[in-house]
Each structure stands twice: as C-alpha cells, then as structure tokens.
Amino acid sequence: MSGYEAVIGLEVHVELATATKMFCSCPNEFGAPPNTNICPVCLGLPGALPVTNAAAVELAIRFGTAVGSTIGRAIFHRKNYFYPDMPKDFQISQYDEPICVAGAVVVPALDEAGPTTVRLVRAHLEEDTGKSVHVGGTGRIHDADHTLVDYNRSGVPLLEIVTEPDIRSAEQARAFVNELRAILALLGVSDVKMEEGSLRVDANISVRPAGSTTFGTKVEVKNMNSVRSVAHALEFERARQIELVTAGGAVEQETRHWDEADARTHGMRSKEEAMDYRYFPEPDLVPIAPDREWVERIRAAAPAQLPAERAAAIAAAAGLPANLAAAVAYTPGLADWVDAEVGAGADVTQAYVWASQEVLAHLNETGKTWVDVAPPPGTFVELGELVGDATLSKKLAREVLADVLVSRRRPRDIVAERGLEQISDDAELAAIVAEVVAANPDTVERYRAGNEKVAGFLVGQVMKSTAGKANPGVVQALVRSALEP
Amino acid sequence: MPATARGIASAVRSGDVSAVDVVAAALRRVEAGDAAIGSFLRTYADTALERAGRVDAAVAEGRDPGPLAGVPVGLKDVLTTEGIETTCGSRILEGWQPPYDATVVQRLRDAGAVDVGKTNCDEFAMGSSNENSAYRPVANPHDRSRVPGGSSGGSAAAVAAGFVPVALGSDTGGSIRQPASLCGTVGMKPTYGRVSRYGLVAFASSLDQIGPFALDVADAALVYDVIAGHDPMDATSIPHPVEPVTGGLDRGLDGLTLGVVEELSSGAGFEAEVLDRFRAALAEAERAGARVVDVSLPSTAYALSAYYLIAPAECSSNLARFDGVRYGLRVGADDVEAMNRATRAAGFGPEVKRRVMLGTYALSAGYYDAYYGQAQRVRTLVIDDFAAAYERADVLVSPTSPTVAFALGERTQDPIAMYLSDVCTIPSNLAGHPAISIWCGDGAAGLPVGLHLMAPALAEPLLFQAAAGFEAVLGTKAAAV
Ligand SMILES: [Zn+2]
Numbered sequence: 008m009s010g011y012e013a014v015i016g017l018e019v020h021v022e023l024a025t026a027t028k029m030f031c032s033c034p035n036e037f038g039a040p041p042n043t044n045i046c047p048v049c050l051g052l053p054g055a056l057p058v059t060n061a062a063a064v065e066l067a068i069r070f071g072t073a074v075g076s077t078i079g080r081a082i083f084h085r086k087n088y089f090y091p092d093m094p095k096d097f098q099i100s101q102y103d104e105p106i107c108v109a110g111a112v113v114v115p116a117l118d119e120a121g122p123t124t125v126r127l128v129r130a131h132l133e134e135d136t137g138k139s140v141h142v143g144g145t146g147r148i149h150d151a152d153h154t155l156v157d158y159n160r161s162g163v164p165l166l167e168i169v170t171e172p173d174i175r176s177a178e179q180a181r182a183f184v185n186e187l188r189a190i191l192a193l194l195g196v197s198d199v200k201m202e203e204g205s206l207r208v209d210a211n212i213s214v215r216p217a218g219s220t221t222f223g224t225k226v227e228v229k230n231m232n233s234v235r236s237v238a239h240a241l242e243f244e245r246a247r248q249i250e251l252v253t254a255g256g257a258v259e260q261e262t263r264h265w266d267e268a269d270a271r272t273h274g275m276r277s278k279e280e281a282m283d284y285r286y287f288p289e290p291d292l293v294p295i296a297p298d299r300e301w302v303e304r305i306r307a308a309a310p311a312q313l314p315a316e317r318a319a320a321i322a323a324a325a326g327l328p329a330n331l332a333a334a335v336a337y338t339p340g341l342a343d344w345v346d347a348e349v350g351a352g353a354d355v356t357q358a359y360v361w362a363s364q365e366v367l368a369h370l371n372e373t374g375k376t377w378v379d380v381a382p383p384p385g386t387f388v389e390l391g392e393l394v395g396d397a398t399l400s401k402k403l404a405r406e407v408l409a410d411v412l413v414s415r416r417r418p419r420d421i422v423a424e425r426g427l428e429q430i431s432d433d434a435e436l437a438a439i440v441a442e443v444v445a446a447n448p449d450t451v452e453r454y455r456a457g458n459e460k461v462a463g464f465l466v467g468q469v470m471k472s473t474a475g476k477a478n479p480g481v482v483q484a485l486v487r488s489a490l491e492p
Numbered sequence: 493m494p495a496t497a498r499g500i501a502s503a504v505r506s507g508d509v510s511a512v513d514v515v516a517a518a519l520r521r522v523e524a525g526d527a528a529i530g531s532f533l534r535t536y537a538d539t540a541l542e543r544a545g546r547v548d549a550a551v552a553e554g555r556d557p558g559p560l561a562g563v564p565v566g567l568k569d570v571l572t573t574e575g576i577e578t579t580c581g582s583r584i585l586e587g588w589q590p591p592y593d594a595t596v597v598q599r600l601r602d603a604g605a606v607d608v609g610k611t612n613c614d615e616f617a618m619g620s621s622n623e624n625s626a627y628r629p630v631a632n633p634h635d636r637s638r639v640p641g642g643s644s645g646g647s648a649a650a651v652a653a654g655f656v657p658v659a660l661g662s663d664t665g666g667s668i669r670q671p672a673s674l675c676g677t678v679g680m681k682p683t684y685g686r687v688s689r690y691g692l693v694a695f696a697s698s699l700d701q702i703g704p705f706a707l708d709v710a711d712a713a714l715v716y717d718v719i720a721g722h723d724p725m726d727a728t729s730i731p732h733p734v735e736p737v738t739g740g741l742d743r744g745l746d747g748l749t750l751g752v753v754e755e756l757s758s759g760a761g762f763e764a765e766v767l768d769r770f771r772a773a774l775a776e777a778e779r780a781g782a783r784v785v786d787v788s789l790p791s792t793a794y795a796l797s798a799y800y801l802i803a804p805a806e807c808s809s810n811l812a813r814f815d816g817v818r819y820g821l822r823v824g825a826d827d828v829e830a831m832n833r834a835t836r837a838a839g840f841g842p843e844v845k846r847r848v849m850l851g852t853y854a855l856s857a858g859y860y861d862a863y864y865g866q867a868q869r870v871r872t873l874v875i876d877d878f879a880a881a882y883e884r885a886d887v888l889v890s891p892t893s894p895t896v897a898f899a900l901g902e903r904t905q906d907p908i909a910m911y912l913s914d915v916c917t918i919p920s921n922l923a924g925h926p927a928i929s930i931w932c933g934d935g936a937a938g939l940p941v942g943l944h945l946m947a948p949a950l951a952e953p954l955l956f957q958a959a960a961g962f963e964a965v966l967g968t969k970a971a972a973v
Contacts, residue, residue, distance in 0.1 A: 047592050051813050053693040054572040058727045096812035285855035290698035292727050
C-alpha cells in the first residue's frame with residue numbers, strides 16, 4: 008500500500024462576508040426565517056436584472072492579492088441547468104475570465120518534510136443557490152412527500168477557490184483547508200463557518216504509484232461538512248482506491264458522497280449524465296475592469312501578514328513557543344486585538360500568554376469565536392496594571408480574566424465586587440502568620456531541625472486562610488522571619 | 493379634445509381638459525373598437541381613472557403634473573406592472589401578477605402619463621406578425637385582413653387605431669419599427685442601454701430595447717425624453733446624461749448627408765411599391781436640402797443569420813426560469829423534472845419552442861464556437877461596417893420592411909419568410925444603435941410604407957431631427973378610425 012500516493016485537488020466555495028447579496032440589495036445573513044431576504048432579482052422574477060455588488064468584487068480581490076493571484080478584467084458567464092432551488096435555472100458564475108487567476112497558499116509544515124505550496128488555478132465569483140428542504144420519508148429527495156425551497160441563500164456571493172492537484176494526503180488537505188480558513192478569516196473575506204455552510208469543500212482525488220508523473224482516474228468527493236470530515240473522507244477514499252487498484256481493479260470516474268454516519272463514501276445512485284452547462288457570457292452584466300489603483304488600495308488596506316507569517320512574528324516578539332503563537336495567529340481577530348492592547352501599554356509576553364492560555368482554553372470549552380467573546384479594549388492593560396501594583400497575583404489575574412471572558416465586565420469591577428485585592432499589608436499578614444505558626448508547633452520544630460522545605464507548608468496555610476489573596480512574596484518573607492529563632 | 497400626446501398634456505396642464513375625461517375617452521374607444529382589432533390583452537379602467545384623478549388633483553393644487561400629464565398610454569405586455577397581470581402573450585404566464593413595476597412604467601407615471609392597459613404581442617416578443625400571441629392575433633387597423641407586424645403589434649395597432657396617442661413596445665430585431673411601418677405610425681428603438689430594461693421580460697438581453705410608438709415624431713420624442721436615462725437597477729444602462737431630443741425637432745434636413753444602405757434597400761424581397769415610396773421620400777429630402785449618398789454595410793448579408801443564433805441562444809437561457817416551480821403555469825407530474833417538461837410543453841407556443849431549441853443547440857458544447865461564437869464575430873463586423881458608413885453620412889436610410897402588411901396567415905407556415913420581415917431592422921440591434929421608422933406614404937392598396945432612419949450610438953437628437961425633417965415633407969398618416 009505504501010507504494011501509492013494520493014493526488015488531491017480541492018474546490019472550496021466560500022460565502023463572502025458582504026452586507027448584501029451578489030446581485031441585489033437583499034441582506035446577506037444566515038438564519039433568517041425562510042423566504043424573507045428575497046426580492047425580484049434574487050428570485051429571478053421575469054424582467055428583473057442583476058447588478059454586481061462591488062463589495063463582493065473587493066473581497067475577491069483582497070483574497071487574490073493576499074495569495075498572489077493575477078487580478079485583471081473579468082466577466083460573468085451563465086451556467087445553464089435546471090434545478091428548483093436555482094430561480095433563473097442558470098447560475099451567474101465566471102468561466103474563462105475569472106477575477107483571480109493563479110496564486111498559491113503555503114501550508115505550514117506538518118512534519119520534517121517542511122511546508123507545502125498548494126498552487127491555485129483560480130478563484131472566481133458566483134451566486135449561491137437557494138436551499139431545498141425535503142419533507143417526509145427520510146428527508147431525502149427520492150422518498151420525500153414534497154419539497155420546500157428557501158431562497159434566502161439565493162444570490163449570496165460565493166468565491167470558488169480551485170487548487171491545482173498539489174495535495175498528496177488527507178492530512179495535507181486538512182492542513183490546507185485550515186490554512187485557507189485562517190487566511191479568509193484574517194482578511195475578513197468570509198466568516199468561514201463550515202457548520203453554517205459558509206465554507207464548503209469538494210475534492211478531486213486519484214491515486215498513483217509513488218513517483219509516477221501521470222494521473223490516475225479521479226473521483227469527485229462531495230458533502231464534507233467539516234474540516235475533520237475532509238480528512239476522514241479523503242483518507243477513506245485514498246484507501247478505497249488503493250485497495251481497488253492493488254487488487255487489479257480500476258477506479259471509476261464518478262461523484263461520491265461522504266456519509267458522516269457510516270464514515271464511507273458512496274457513489275451517487277442517480278445515473279451519471281455528462282452535464283453540458285452551455286456557458287455563455289452573461290449579457291445582463293458588464294465586464295469587471297478593476298483599475299490598478301483600486302487593486303493597490305485594496306492590497307494596501309489588507310493585513311500585511313498571512314497567519315503563518317503572523318505566527319512567526321508573535322513567537323519572536325512575545326517569546327512564545329511556535330505552537331502557541333500559531334494558535335493565537337489562527338484565531339480570527341485575536342492577534343489584532345492583543346496587538347492593540349500591547350500598543351496601549353500591555354506587556355507583550357504577558358498579553359500573549361493570557362491569549363494563548365486563558366482565552367484559547369475558554370474558546371475551546373465554549374465553542375465560541377473570539378469575535379463572540381472579545382472584551383472591551385483596555386482589558387489586558389488593566390489586568391497588567393492590577394498585577395503590576397500587586398493588587399492581583401498572577402494566579403488571581405487568570406481567574407479574573409476567565410470572569411471577564413464570560414461577563415465582559417472590567418477587571419477592576421470584578422476585583423472590587425469579588426473582594427479579590429491581594430493582601431500586602433505587613434501587619435495584617437504578620438498576625439495571620441503568627442496564628443499559623445502557633446497552630447503548627449511540629450512543623451516549626453522540623454524547620455528548626457534543618458528541614459527548611461517545610462516552610463512552604465506554612466506559606467500554603469497562610470494563603471489558604473486568606474483565600475489566596477495574600478501577597479505570596481510578603482508571606483514568604485514573614486514566615487521565614489517568624490521561624491528564625 | 494386634443495389627439496396628440498403633447499396636445500393632451502398641454503391641455504391637462506393648463507386645466508382646460510381633465511385627465512379623467514381624457515383617460516375615460518381612451519377607455520371608451522378601446523371598449524368600442526378593440527374587439528375587431530385585438531390590440532389590448534386587458535385594460536384596467538379603475539386603476540387608470542384613479543391615477544388620472546391624481547393628475548387632475550396635482551393640477552388643481554398647482555403642483556407640476558409632469559410633461560405627459562393625462563396622456564393615455566398602452567404598455568406592451570412584456571413590461572411588468574405591479575399587481576396587474578403580465579403574460580408576455582404566453583399561456584405560461586397566464587394570471588401572473590408581478591410584485592414590481594418596470595422602470596419605464598414608473599418613469600411614465602412620474603411624468604403624469606396614465607397607462608390604461610397591456611397590449612397584445614407575439615409570445616415573449618418572438619415574431620413579426622403578432623400571430624404568435626397565445627391569446628389572439630391582432631388585426632391591422634388599416635386593413636383588418638392583414639397583420640399589424642410584430643412583435644409589438646398590439647402597441648402599433650392601438651396607436652394606429654387611435655385608441656391611445658402613444659404606447660411602449662420592445663425591439664429586439666425590429667419589433668417596434670416593423671409594426672410601426674406596417675401600421676403607418678412612428679416607432680423608435682433607442683441606443684442599447686439608453687432606456688432601462690429593468691422590468692422588461694427578457695427575450696434576448698443583449699439586443700432588447702424599449703421604445704415609443706406615436707402618430708408623429710414630436711410625440712415619440714416627448715415619450716423618449718421621459719423614458720431615457722440611467723437606471724442603477726440595469727447594469728447595461730448608460731450613465732451619460734440624456735440629451736433631450738424634443739428641442740431639436742425643427743432643425744430640418746438641410747445640410748444633412750443621408751446614406752442609402754445598398755444592402756437594405758434592394759434585392760428580390762423588396763416590393764416595388766415599397767421601393768417607389770422610399771425613392772420618392774429621398775427625392776423630397778433632397779429638395780429639402782439633404783445630400784443623398786450610397787453607402788454599403790457588406791456584413792449585413794450575415795446579420796440575419798447571426799441574429800437568429802444570438803437571439804435564440806440568449807432566449808433559451810432567459811426562458812429557462814419558466815419551469816412551473818415559482819409562478820405561472822404548473823402542469824403536475826410525478827417528479828420535478830417531469831413537471832418542468834410538462835409545464836414547458838403545455839405553456840410555450842411553437843415559435844418559442846423552436847427558438848429555445850435553436851438556442852440550446854447553438855450553445856451546446858462542441859457547437860458554441862461555430863454558432864454563437866461566429867455570430868458574435870459577425871456582430872463586430874456589422875459594428876465596423878456602420879462605423880465606416882458614418883464616416884460618409886450623418887444618418888443612414890432604408891425602407892423599414894421589405895413589404896407592406898401581409899395577410900393574416902400568409903407566412904405562419906414559413907418561418908424563414910417571416911424572419912425576412914426584419915432584414916432591414918436587425919443590423920441596428922446587433923450594433924446597439926438607435927433607429928426609427930416613420931410613415932413615408934401608402935402603397936397602391938392604401939397600406940402604409942415605412943422609412944427607416946439609423947444613427948450612431950447616442951445620436952438620438954440627430955435621429956429625431958432627421959425624422960422630423962422627413963415628416964415635415966412627407967406628412968403623417970392619420971389614425972384609422
Ligand atoms: Zn434580492
């Protein structure tokens with residue numbers, strides 16, 4: 008089996024984060040009641056005409072300039088086929104003159120083999136279709152009683168990103184999708200929520216003897232609804248094809264659906280017809296002719312670094328391990344927020360430690376995004392000041408931060424309300440130390456007999472009786488002086 | 493009561509005549525006379541009279557009621573009207589009430605015009621005789637045994653019959669100018685992109701334009717000035733400001749060079765009486781100070797063929813949406829695909845089916861370049877030919893139609909003969925240029941002959957000036973009633 012390698016190319020559909028749809032002014036939002044974000048244009052009513060949303064073009068150009076695509080004149084084509092959730096029975100898409108041509112995404116190293124460059128064929132703009140809901144039976148089209156169609160998604164702007172067949176394993180495909188998501192999120196091109204369908208991945212996969220330069224017969228895999236299912240589906244399909252070929256069989260060119268439930272790909276039951284989409288230039292739209300100046304303005308306004316570069320910069324500036332720096336850099340919005348705190352006076356290392364530990368732990372536990380929980384600006388600055396003036400221990404500071412992420416309140420308000428100020432008052436602490444020393448004569452004995460380690464126990468007792476609010480440095484000093492004969 | 497649009501508007505604006513009376517009179521004329529003509533598929537008296545009442549109220553309150561105050565208008569049934577059935581002359585849209593108004597409809601109403609009804613037409617504007625209407629054919633008001641031309645035959649007939657002073661049509665290959673010619677009215681197609689197509693149910697998107705019918709050039713000019721202009725809802729709409737045409741109508745023909753297009757004014761298909769009237773008109777023009785030269789548009793030999801690839805190709809895609817899923821006719825079947833097929837089979841007439849099939853074929857993989865691609869190259873050649881001709885002439889002229897109105901039924905079994913009706917008008921659509929048809933006299937049987945004037949893109953002021961200049965020496969044909 009190890010004599011074979013997979014050859015994988017991906018087609019990624021990304022919903023663009025515009026306020027309005029691709030060709031009309033309906034809101035582009037997820038989750039509205041069915042058929043409420045619709046108008047004559049996105050319903051394809053007779054007589055209605057599309058007008059290109061410049062914001063969608065701008066986001067496509069922002070992506071293209073970030074990954075090194077060539078941006079030039081582009082035109083829309085009509086892709087003709089009948090489908091009930093496609094109201095015009097053609098999709099406005101791009102064909103031989105897409106908005107972004109070529110480009111590449113560098114996927115960071117998975118292992119000692121080093122980073123992989125995945126070249127892009129193109130990225131083109133198109134409109135999304137509506138959504139069919141099959142009612143009755145198993146909820147699938149073949150045994151449904153009837154079908155309802157929601158056109159809210161009809162006309163939502165999509166960027167379809169097509170890679171060259173440069174990917175060689177399922178893991179690499181997963182890493183590529185992660186990298187692409189991070190780039191799209193960083194650029195603000197999309198909210199990349201796979202569970203809401205704003206990022207959808209299809210794959211072409213074939214196998215061949217390792218080292219061969221020809222391609223095997225490719226299979227298209229669809230219905231991979233998470234990054235994890237991309238990896239699982241492609242690994243399954245790779246193994247399936249290798250098994251077929253090594254048994255002397257042949258791979259059939261077909262489209263297969265990934266079934267999450269039984270963790271297998273299935274050939275589509277319906278007969279495979281070669282579709283003729285009868286592409287021709289969309290006569291209702293004029294060509295997109297982005298002038299150099301506009302493209303340069305878009306390029307200049309975009310973040311200067313892609314996530315991988317950002318991670319390296321964070322590791323260097325904050326002295327963070329590479330994996331922690333990457334975790335922050337790949338969390339949309341987080342590094343920008345932290346950098347703003349550092350700019351406002353927070354300590355860079357402290358700030359990134361908080362981000363890579365408390366913040367990421369919180370996001371992992373709750374499944375929320377940074378955008379959902381981001382606290383008011385100045386939170387890390389304030390937290391740093393509370394540690395700096397010894398109001399909070401570092402441990403308590405982490406506790407306060409955890410509270411902030413849930414309550415979004417100011418650290419000082421939390422400290423005041425919960426009475427968390429650190430006790431540094433010598434007299435107050437000296438009295439507590441005296442009590443502890445008096446209550447533990449055995450320990451004092453052992454210390455004086457030369458076992459100095461036991462001082463730690465007494466310090467711990469003081470901390471315990473102050474509910475952790477005592478300044479540990481002061482307690483340490485007071486305990487030692489109380490123990491000296 | 494005045495008969496012209498400008499006469500009505502002026503009388504309504506001054507308060508001499510009420511818009512309600514004008515509109516009521518128009519509705520009475522339709523009621524009394526249209527059973528024999530069939531120019532309207534439906535009228536809406538209540539809505540129209542209510543709108544006319546608002547025009548009168550504006551006059552009474554001293555507000556500007558607009559340049560078309562109280563003018564009754566017919567709208568070709570390919571223009572959407574909110575809440576008013578819009579069928580495109582097809583069974584597949586029977587009963588469909590659009591939720592929005594076409595931009596031109598809005599512009600007319602804003603100018604004080606009162607649309608009274610939707611006019612008959614060939615199904616989805618495909619035809620040259622109006623016999624492809626799914627509802628009923630239209631009779632030519634000047635000879636009811638003959639066709640009014642098409643596809644905007646209802647609009648042409650409604651004006652020629654004197655029901656309404658002006659009407660809107662759409663012109664993809666001659667669908668305004670050819671019926672105007674056959675009915676003896678003025679019919680004008682603007683530069684592509686000059687009038688918004690938003691709300692025009694598309695036949696062939698890269699060729700369609702909306703334009704006016706009227707009994708004379710000045711009325712057509714008045715309507716053109718109202719409907720022309722940029723519309724952000726139509727991406728192909730031209731952003732340049734409109735140069736009004738009404739101010740330059742009296743400049744005459746003196747000093748203009750008229751280019752007679754050899755390929756569009758000679759040959760076996762042209763009736764002798766058409767060519768006679770055409771030559772007589774040119775002689776009149778020379779007497780009025782115009783210079784007449786011969787020009788050639790050699791690529792127009794392929795224009796008809798190119799048109800019958802491009803227009804069906806675009807129509808095959810534009811008409812795909814009539815699938816029974818969302819609106820209009822639905823013929824039930826076991827699954828969606830069968831429902832689509834049954835609906836389209838029952839809902840479309842034979843000419844629409846013919847063009848959808850032609851267009852589907854022309855766009856198919858392996859044929860695209862030989863058909864659609866080649867046709868687009870012809871289009872470029874036609875544009876180049878026009879540019880060369882406009883080096884030598886200000887305005888180009890030809891007959892509008894090779895023949896006068898033909899008999900109902902005469903060409904229905906011969907699509908190619910029907911297609912040849914538009915041989916003179918199609919080149920302007922391929923080039924996107926403005927063109928107009930005016931009356932230039934009657935043939936032996938009293939049937940009108942049309943003179944066709946063409947001008948470069950956005951040269952509407954010149955086109956209307958030349959048309960008005962011709963009209964000054966040729967006169968106008970009175971309404972039939
Ligand atoms: Zn919409």
